[in-house]
Amino acid sequence: MHRTAIVTGAARRVGRAVALELARAGWDLILTCRSRRAEADRVAAECAAASASAGHRSGATVAELDLDDLGAVGRFGADAASRGVDALVLNASSYERTPFGAIAAPVAERELRVNAIAPLILSQSLAPALAASGLSGGGAIVAFGDIHAAGRPRRAFAPYLMSKAALHAMVEALAVELAPAVRVNAILPGVVAWPDDAPASERESYEARIPLGRPGTPEDAARLARSIIEDMPYVTGSLIRLDGGRWLR
DSSP states (O other): OOOOEEEESOOSHHHHHHHHHHTTTOOOOEEEEESHHHHHHHHHHHHHHHHHHTTTOOEEEEOOOTOOOOHHHHHHHHHHHHHHSSEEEEEEEEEEOOOOOOOOOHHHHHHHIIIIHHHHHHHHHHHHHHOOOOTTTEEEEEEEOOOTTOOOOOTTTTTHHHHHHHHHHHHHHHHSSSSTTTTEEEEEEEEOOOTTOOOOHHHHHOOOOOOOSSSSOHHHHHHHHHHHHHHHHTTOOEEEETTTGGGGG
């Protein structure tokens, strides 16, 4: 069966891992990036090789997409929908440290546009195609949220956390709006890929509170995303924590 998935922010880290996981499962892919085109092209080549190694013939194409440009988001979604899409993985996001007292309105507005409004517009554009999917359980949307936007806030990230909380609300709302033809769920990581500039002291303090004794990996996130898409036909509107138990501490 021919299956196509869109993975946003697929040039590196979690997006790359999700793309490779789906490629090994035989999915054709549309990978988006904002500015890392060369990296995204390499991921597309890796996906083709991974698919072939697994005995499939699926491929991957790359599209440049700035989620801060909502007009471009709508046009991209409409074009992709016209060609058929079975799954959407909303991975791309903005993650900006904004200490309270120094929050600028344009920064807060950008976090909301990129992390919540763009996913909403893209999901709406793709909804007809997802509803027409022949995937078991219907088309699928998987969004990446954050456990710290669901009741475990961290200092210096208020606009980011507000935007991810809005994304969580979107997932629950769209699960109702798009049922029964499309399933909509979110993965809420603790840490599955530290930002490159995260201080070592912050990492050590955070990881010391994870019951499973380690941070997550992009591959952990990718396996869960594929499972939600392929193996959970009766799950929708769920916010699934992926945190090694960090929520408990």
